[in-house]
Amino acid sequence: xxxxxxxxxxxxxxxxxxxxxxFKESMTCPISMKAKEEVDSFVSDGSPYPxxxxxxxxxxxxxxxxxxxxxxxxxxxxxxxxxDGKVVDVLNHRDVxxxxxxxxxx
Numbered sequence: 001x002x003x004x005x006x007x008x009x010x011x012x013x014x015x016x017x018x019x020x021x022x023f024k025e026s027m028t029c030p031i032s033m034k035a036k037e038e039v040d041s042f043v044s045d046g047s048p049y050p051x052x053x054x055x056x057x058x059x060x061x062x063x064x065x066x067x068x069x070x071x072x073x074x075x076x077x078x079x080x081x082x083x084d085g086k087v088v089d090v091l092n093h094r095d096v097x098x099x100x101x102x103x104x105x106x
Contacts, residue, residue, distance in 0.1 A: 001043055002053040008065035011052060012085050019083040021051045021101070024063060026076040035077035035096035042098040048105055049081075081105060 005011055005022070014020055023039050026032040043051050056063045056076055067074040070087050077096045081088040081104050089104050091097075 001051075003050050005052045005054045005059065005062055005066075007062055008069050011066060011082070012069060014050070014052075015082040016085050019049045019081065019088070019105075021047065021049055021105070022066070022078075022080040022082060023051060023053050023096075024066075024074070024076050024078040024080070025053065025055055027055050027057050029076060031093055032077040035093075038097045039079070039101065042101045045098070079104070 002023075011020075011022065023036075025036055039051065054063055054066070056074075063074060066072075066080075070080060070082065072078075072080055072087055072090055075092045077093065079091040079096050079101055081090070091100055091104060
């Protein structure tokens with residue numbers, strides 16, 4: 001289902017092998033919990049790309065490092081579509097829906 005983010009360098013290397021989605025979530029935010037349901041729906045319908053998940057409370061340093069390497073302002077919830085080590089597009093907050101993620105990867 002989801003892949004765990006070990007560190008920013010591994011994520012960057014993986015994105016050079018194949019496009020991927022990174023879902024950053026807050027475990028205490030109601031908006032993030034709703035976004036997680038949307039991402040779950042997208043994944044269960046069959047994501048064309050691997051979906052990595054990062055809980056910012058548990059991996060704050062990794063989250064900050066990813067934001068720095070990708071030059072994406074940290075927000076949660078957040079979906080980052082990464083290909084060849086570069087950001088293709090980003091969804092934040094209430095824009096993280098299964099429908100929007102589907103459009104993002106088309």
